[in-house]
Amino acid sequence: MQLKKLFQKDKNSGNRLSYFLFTTPCLVMYTVFLIIPIILGFYYSFTNWNGIAPTYEMVGFNNYKDQLSDNSFHYSLVFTLTYAAVVVFVIVFFSFFTAVFLNGFRSRLKNLYKTLLFFPALIAPIVVSLIFRQIYSGVLPWLGKTLGWDFLSKNLMASMDTLKGTIEYVHMWYGMAIPVVLFTAGLQMVPEEIYEQAKIDGANFFSRLWHIVIPYMIPIVNIVFILTLKQCLMVYDIIMGLTMGGPGTRTQTYSVFIYRSAFMNFRVGYAASLSVTLFFIMLIIAVFQMTILNKKDVNAV
Amino acid sequence: MNREGKLFNVISYIYLTIAVLLVVTPLYLLLVVSFKPLEDSVRNFFAPPTSLYLENFKVVLSGDLYLNSVMNSVFVTVIPLAAIILIVPMCAFTIARNMHKTFYKWMYRYFISSIFVPFAVIMIPTVILCSKLNIMNVPGLIIVYIAFSINQALFLFVGHIRNIPRELDESAHIDGCSVPRLYFSIILPLCKPMIATVAVINSLWYWNDFLLPVVLLNKSQRYFTLALYQYMFNDPQNYQFNLAFASYFLGMIPLVVLYLSAQKYVVKGLTAGAIKG
Numbered sequence: 269m270q271l272k273k274l275f276q277k278d279k280n281s282g283n284r285l286s287y288f289l290f291t292t293p294c295l296v297m298y299t300v301f302l303i304i305p306i307i308l309g310f311y312y313s314f315t316n317w318n319g320i321a322p323t324y325e326m327v328g329f330n331n332y333k334d335q336l337s338d339n340s341f342h343y344s345l346v347f348t349l350t351y352a353a354v355v356v357f358v359i360v361f362f363s364f365f366t367a368v369f370l371n372g373f374r375s376r377l378k379n380l381y382k383t384l385l386f387f388p389a390l391i392a393p394i395v396v397s398l399i400f401r402q403i404y405s406g407v408l409p410w411l412g413k414t415l416g417w418d419f420l421s422k423n424l425m426a427s428m429d430t431l432k433g434t435i436e437y438v439h440m441w442y443g444m445a446i447p448v449v450l451f452t453a454g455l456q457m458v459p460e461e462i463y464e465q466a467k468i469d470g471a472n473f474f475s476r477l478w479h480i481v482i483p484y485m486i487p488i489v490n491i492v493f494i495l496t497l498k499q500c501l502m503v504y505d506i507i508m509g510l511t512m513g514g515p516g517t518r519t520q521t522y523s524v525f526i527y528r529s530a531f532m533n534f535r536v537g538y539a540a541s542l543s544v545t546l547f548f549i550m551l552i553i554a555v556f557q558m559t560i561l562n563k564k565d566v567n568a569v
Numbered sequence: 570m571n572r573e574g575k576l577f578n579v580i581s582y583i584y585l586t587i588a589v590l591l592v593v594t595p596l597y598l599l600l601v602v603s604f605k606p607l608e609d610s611v612r613n614f615f616a617p618p619t620s621l622y623l624e625n626f627k628v629v630l631s632g633d634l635y636l637n638s639v640m641n642s643v644f645v646t647v648i649p650l651a652a653i654i655l656i657v658p659m660c661a662f663t664i665a666r667n668m669h670k671t672f673y674k675w676m677y678r679y680f681i682s683s684i685f686v687p688f689a690v691i692m693i694p695t696v697i698l699c700s701k702l703n704i705m706n707v708p709g710l711i712i713v714y715i716a717f718s719i720n721q722a723l724f725l726f727v728g729h730i731r732n733i734p735r736e737l738d739e740s741a742h743i744d745g746c747s748v749p750r751l752y753f754s755i756i757l758p759l760c761k762p763m764i765a766t767v768a769v770i771n772s773l774w775y776w777n778d779f780l781l782p783v784v785l786l787n788k789s790q791r792y793f794t795l796a797l798y799q800y801m802f803n804d805p806q807n808y809q810f811n812l813a814f815a816s817y818f819l820g821m822i823p824l825v826v827l828y829l830s831a832q833k834y835v836v837k838g839l840t841a842g843a844i845k846g
Contacts, residue, residue: 286748287663291676294660294719298680301695301716306686308694319697366588369581377585383832384589387596390824392777392796395817398803399595402810407598407614441592446839453840473573502689505779509800523689523780530693531784543689550687 312540319536331541340517341542344525351432351521352500355439359496360489363444367451368477382452389445397509400438401425404510425510428518435519438506443499447492454488455481486561493561494554501550522546603815610811625815634790635816638798641707645782645794646775649714650768653722656715657767658760661726662752666738668731680723688780691717696784706792710785714775722767725841729763730756766838769831776824795820 313331317324335341370382388396404425412420424430458481466476504523507513513520513528520528522542530539602610603625604618629635664680667673699709733756741751779796786792793801799820803813828835 283748286752287667290659290663290752293656294680294723295676297656297712297716298719301698301713302683302691302719303679305691305694305698306683308698309690312694366585369584372577373581373585374578375582381585381589383829385592386828386835387825388592389773390828391817391821392779392799394779394796394800395777395820398799398813399599399817402808402814403595403598406611406810410611410614441595449836449839453836473577498687502687508779508783526689526692527784531696536693536697540693543687543693546689547687551685554685 309540309543312537313544314541315537317537318534319530320534324537327537331538332545334538335541335545340520340525343517344520344522347432347520348501348503348522351436351503352497355436355443355500356493356496358436358440359443359447360492362440363447363492364451364485364489366444366448367455368481370448370452371455385448386445388442391442393442393505394509396442397438397506400434400441401510404434431511431519435506435510438510439500439503443496447496450488450492451485454485458484490558490561493557497553498550501546599814599818599821602811603818605811607809607811625811626819628812629816629819632802632816634793634798637791638793638795641786641793642776642795644707645710645714646772648711649718649775650771652711652715653718653767653771654764657719657722658726658730658757658764659752661723662730662756664723665727665730666735677727680720684720684724692780692784699785705785705788707786710781710794713781713785714771718771718774722771725767726760726763729760733759762834762837763841765831765834766841769827769835769838772827773824 314326314328315324316327316330366385370378370385373381391399405423409421409423412418412422424434463476463480466480471479502523503521504527507519507521507524511519513524526539526542526546529535529542598614601617602614604622605616606622606624609616609618664673664677668677695713696705699705699713702709704712737755738751741755746755777796778794779800782794782797786794786797790801799813799816
């Protein structure tokens with residue numbers, strides 16, 4: 269009956285048929301391979317499934333209770349959060365200033381610099397980290413010996429004091445490229461007249477930056493913050509490329525921990541609960557940050 | 570230029586040159602090491618190659634599964650891109666033109682709702698789903714890429730199509746143009762800039778992705794994509810970094826070419842794509 273109606277030749281149902289055909293492929297793909305996995309992810313987090321056995325039990329909130337007493341969970345969470353704090357702060361701060369300098373830069377080198385600064389975004393993060401592993405273990409010690417600088421002649425990744433810094437540096441190296449592009453685009457939105465007027469009124473560079481430019485940059489700061497935070501909390505590629513979580517589990521980030529729990533220790537239910545926890549941590553930080561930053565936002569978008 | 574302007578330019582010059590040097594040095598190493606024999610690199614990493622030495626590339630290209638992995642990477646980049654460009658704009662067109670109807674408004678919300686869900690939540694169930702459906706292979710990864718790209722691409726296309734004036738539709742309609750013809754001969758050609766944008770954002774992701782290939786393609790070495798191949802064949806005990814660097818260098822070329830030839834779209838694409846957060 270429905271189908272017959274659909275195929276009737278009158279104008280409106282003809283439209284309806286084409287609209288139906290236009291939306292179905294997306295709806296099906298999206299529902300089957302994205303929405304169902306998301307729902308399953310939440311569902312598995314309440315089970316004790318190992319990923320292989322045909323049966324499993326519902327265990328309520330037990331997985332979440334287990335997290336409270338799991339030292340590996342605490343360690344990897346703290347490691348990841350402190351890692352994210354450093355990397356996000358540095359990237360937001362320096363990519364903003366890089367964009368400000370690029371924007372006002374009067375030189376023939378401007379376009380060349382812009383192009384070069386984007387290059388890290390074109391390389392796979394896993395490859396970036398493999399390149400840097402060679403730099404840390406081969407190139408820098410060689411440089412240290414050649415120049416006679418003692419602190420460089422050791423492998424920086426071999427000492428626990430510098431290990432975390434070396435990983436963070438790699439992340440900043442490739443993570444800065446896209447934020448610089450975003451801030452540069454954002455700086456175009458600052459109205460020229462207001463800026464010039466402030467100049468004439470005698471406002472110096474820093475007060476113009478603080479009172480005029482930064483308020484316009486708040487939406488971009490939000491975007492860069494969330495993008496980078498998401499990247500940092502999920503950091504996997506560069507850990508696998510540089511340390512594989514080692515020595516031992518000293519650099520095991522949260523996503524490496526999830527991966528190992530699910531596919532090496534076969535605790536799929538527990539790993540699913542870890543992902544859900546991460547989801548809520550991200551949600552809380554994002555909401556918190558938006559509320560604080562939007563107070564300084566001029567357009568309050 | 571006044572004094573402040575001059576001072577600013579000097580500081581910019583110093584700051585940006587340092588920044589560019591920090592970015593370029595590893596890339597420079599990548600370039601020179603790829604073109605030097607191992608011994609030369611160990612003697613002096615930074616020295617430019619003395620002759621045109623292509624042995625590294627020859628060894629890499631003759632690697633057992635290298636070309637196979639390149640082909641896999643090409644498949645998992647090109648096919649999802651083509652599929653996204655085929656199915657998403659038509660769905661976005663339908664939604665954008667029917668936004669006033671409750672049904673389509675909710676369909677739009679349904680598509681957008683998953684944008685903020687982090688990948689960690691989806692990863693484990695996706696692997697389980699794919700292994701149940703027996704698609705832990707290249708076609709499976711292609712399907713997953715298509716499904717995961719829909720929300721963002723749809724968001725961008727709906728925004729774009731809503732800015733195309735409706736008068737175009739109406740005059741086409743009066744001339745007796747059917748909906749499919751309206752879409753294919755009027756709306757789709759007007760979507761070209763957004764198609765370029767989406768193509769750029771997604772090819773950066775598909776070509777360089779590591780985590781999804783790791784979890785979905787680990788059943789056989791024949792399934793490896795380039796990123797996975799490069800990772801799996803770097804045995805730390807016996808690591809010939811000159812060969813490794815040559816393979817990284819080759820792997821970069823497609824995206825560098827894409828970037829240099831479509832720089833405008835890359836910048837626009839990233840800016841538009843970032844709005845999704």
